[in-house]
Amino acid sequence: MTRQTVCRRCGTCCRKGGPALHDEDLELLRDGDLVYQDLLTIRKDEPAYSPLTDQVEPVTKELVKISGQGQSWTCRFYDPAHSSCTIHSHRPLECRLLKCWDTNDIMGVIGKNTITRLDIIGETDPMAAWIYEHEKKCPYRKANSLLEALSSSPHPSPLLTELTAIIREDLAIRTRAVAQFHLSLPLELFYFGRPVFQVIRVEGLNFFEKQGEIHVDYVNRA
Numbered sequence: 532m533t534r535q536t537v538c539r540r541c542g543t544c545c546r547k548g549g550p551a552l553h554d555e556d557l558e559l560l561r562d563g564d565l566v567y568q569d570l571l572t573i574r575k576d577e578p579a580y581s582p583l584t585d586q587v588e589p590v591t592k593e594l595v596k597i598s599g600q601g602q603s604w605t606c607r608f609y610d611p612a613h614s615s616c617t618i619h620s621h622r623p624l625e626c627r628l629l630k631c632w633d634t635n636d637i638m639g640v641i642g643k644n645t646i647t648r649l650d651i652i653g654e655t656d657p658m659a660a661w662i663y664e665h666e667k668k669c670p671y672r673k674a675n676s677l678l679e680a681l682s683s684s685p686h687p688s689p690l691l692t693e694l695t696a697i698i699r700e701d702l703a704i705r706t707r708a709v710a711q712f713h714l715s716l717p718l719e720l721f722y723f724g725r726p727v728f729q730v731i732r733v734e735g736l737n738f739f740e741k742q743g744e745i746h747v748d749y750v751n752r753a
């Protein structure tokens with residue numbers, strides 16, 4: 532069998548999700564090859580797919596990725612009709628290094644010199660204060676520890692109350708920012724990442740809306 536040495540344009544890597552951005556990719560943003568609406572933030576401790584472990588697990592630091600297409604993780608720049616990248620000559624570092632038949636180069640940069648929202652917008656951007664407030668009031672570290680405690684607690688009510696408060700605060704901050712800055716959904720996802728209630732997935736945990744507010748209930752199925 533002939534050993535693969537070139538990209539066969541099967542699209543598998545682009546369907547797994549857009550790349551995380553690194554220092555080297557700031558130039559793409561400065562030159563307008565990428566705009567904020569192309570990006571999705573994965574907040575620190577947010578559960579996300581790790582190419583290093585091939586598992587979904589909390590990320591150890593904030594990442595900014597190229598966002599997906601609709602509800603799918605397929606990179607927004609992947610053109611399935613032509614099995615091609617629509618920004619090929621301006622694709623980010625990870626895409627330039629990725630060779631599915633030899634992952635040494637890509638694995639060498641995963642998680643290194645990645646950039647954050649503040650690296651992109653700068654501390655003087657009015658949204659910086661919103662990002663800090665959001666991180667302070669709705670940290671995934673706290674949500675994760677509540678979820679872990681829930682699974683083994685015989686008294687889940689206080690934990691659910693705390694979790695509900697984080698989920699509501701997350702939505703409240705977004706709602707205020709969207710109203711004040713007229714943010715589109717892609718911009719909201721760049722500035723604040725995905726809503727917490729859409730990210731956390733634990734068996735037995737249910738979200739529902741009642742009288743205009745989100746509620747959480749939990750049935751321990753262990």
Ligand code: SF4
Nearest residue numbers: 545606608609616626
């Ligand atoms: S930027 Fe291009 S090469 Fe990189 S994942 Fe997206 S479609 Fe694929």
